[in-house]
Amino acid sequence: MNNLVMPSLETINRLEANREELTTLVNKEVRLERKLRNMPSMQTMKEKEFLYKLALEYYKGQGLIFDAGLYLGVSTLCFGRGLKRNPHIGLKNMLQKPIQSFELGICTAGIANKINQIYPDILKMREGDSFLPILRSNIKEVQSLTRLYEGDICHWLQKIPEALYEIAFLDVLKTATVNDSVVSKIFPSLIPGRSVVIQQDFITPNLPWIQISMGYLKEYFEYLFTRSASTIYLNTKKIPKELVSKKFYDDFTLEESLALFAQSYPSDLDEFGQYKMELAKGLLIAYKTDINQGIKHLEGCRSQYEKFAQIKPWIRSVDDQINYARLLHLSLEASASS
Ligand SMILES: C[S@@+](CC[C@H](N)C(=O)[O-])C[C@H]1O[C@@H](n2cnc3c(N)ncnc32)[C@H](O)[C@@H]1O
Numbered sequence: 001m002n003n004l005v006m007p008s009l010e011t012i013n014r015l016e017a018n019r020e021e022l023t024t025l026v027n028k029e030v031r032l033e034r035k036l037r038n039m040p041s042m043q044t045m046k047e048k049e050f051l052y053k054l055a056l057e058y059y060k061g062q063g064l065i066f067d068a069g070l071y072l073g074v075s076t077l078c079f080g081r082g083l084k085r086n087p088h089i090g091l092k093n094m095l096q097k098p099i100q101s102f103e104l105g106i107c108t109a110g111i112a113n114k115i116n117q118i119y120p121d122i123l124k125m126r127e128g129d130s131f132l133p134i135l136r137s138n139i140k141e142v143q144s145l146t147r148l149y150e151g152d153i154c155h156w157l158q159k160i161p162e163a164l165y166e167i168a169f170l171d172v173l174k175t176a177t178v179n180d181s182v183v184s185k186i187f188p189s190l191i192p193g194r195s196v197v198i199q200q201d202f203i204t205p206n207l208p209w210i211q212i213s214m215g216y217l218k219e220y221f222e223y224l225f226t227r228s229a230s231t232i233y234l235n236t237k238k239i240p241k242e243l244v245s246k247k248f249y250d251d252f253t254l255e256e257s258l259a260l261f262a263q264s265y266p267s268d269l270d271e272f273g274q275y276k277m278e279l280a281k282g283l284l285i286a287y288k289t290d291i292n293q294g295i296k297h298l299e300g301c302r303s304q305y306e307k308f309a310q311i312k313p314w315i316r317s318v319d320d321q322i323n324y325a326r327l328l329h330l331s332l333e334a335s336a337s338s
Pocket of ligand 1: 040041042043068069070071072073074075102103104105106151152153154171172174178
């Protein structure tokens with residue numbers, strides 16, 4: 001780790017002011033307009049409100065907004081509607097569209113099901129179908145502020161020019177490859193003391209590369225707070241490019257990965273969050289050692305699970321996670337032998 005780059009006094013002052021502003025902002029009451037409230041989304045109301053408030057009050061046009069993993073576009077619309085009412089910026093003078101949005105737009109079985117439930121009499125989507133027409137139509141009203149990159153984000157990240165990012169909303173890090181590609185391109189372009197990163201999938205049981213990356217970069221971020229599954233950070237120091245050109249899930253041993261994973265824990269993680277982290281850790285152990293070690297770790301989570309199963313019957317059970325770990329293991333074996 002590069003400990004030598006210390007934040008400047010100017011950055012420290014900026015950091016303090018911005019920390020205070022964000023802490024006030026997160027607690028500020030705002031009622032989203034009906035369209036934003038009712039729009040189908042995989043985020044909670046609190047998460048949507050925070051994106052809207054960031055664009056409305058925090059954003060000062062010092063960099064772009066990186067908005068990745070849109071599904072039907074609620075993050076883009078929250079940012080866009082917020083920007084339209086933001087008193088600090090002159091949208092007409094902007095050289096570039098401030099919201100840079102990325103979406104693959106291809107239905108997984110789960111997404112197809114969700115969309116069919118939203119439009120029961122109109123659409124019959126299947127796995128593999130494109131949902132981009134729905135997304136384009138949903139975010140049309142903010143198209144003058146938004147550049148939509150359709151397709152695989154890894155492809156686009158190799159093409160887009162360097163830029164600064166004042167806000168980065170990450171709901172796209174669903175594979176280790178996408179994680180590496182986003183972290184290596186975007187994190188060195190954050191503005192120290194200013195840029196906010198929203199890790200929408202942090203408190204999630206199945207994407208352990210996110211925890212490893214944030215643990216590895218602990219000294220470059222200050223954890224601020226959690227909104228539902230999202231953890232929110234301020235960037236504290238310039239992130240050197242060479243530091244993040246890595247394969248976060250593959251380049252570390254199990255011991256190193258577990259240490260980084262532990263370093264990433266938010267200071268105020270509640271018991272339910274801890275349960276989800278333990279599930280993610282089980283996948284990490286299965287990936288780095290063997291499936292039996294991973295299952296052994298997951299078996300140890302049963303008492304935690306039982307505590308929540310009554311009050312949150314929808315949560316992922318230990319058995320579901322063991323099945324999921326077995327499936328991942330089989331697909332890894334299959335790709336290794338092909
Ligand atoms: C959990 S959903 C996003 C939910 C959305 N932020 C919301 O609040 O409703 C993740 C999205 O990432 C997109 N995605 C996954 N892999 C991608 C990739 N390689 N490039 C671009 N988008 C991708 C998926 O198509 C999906 O829409």
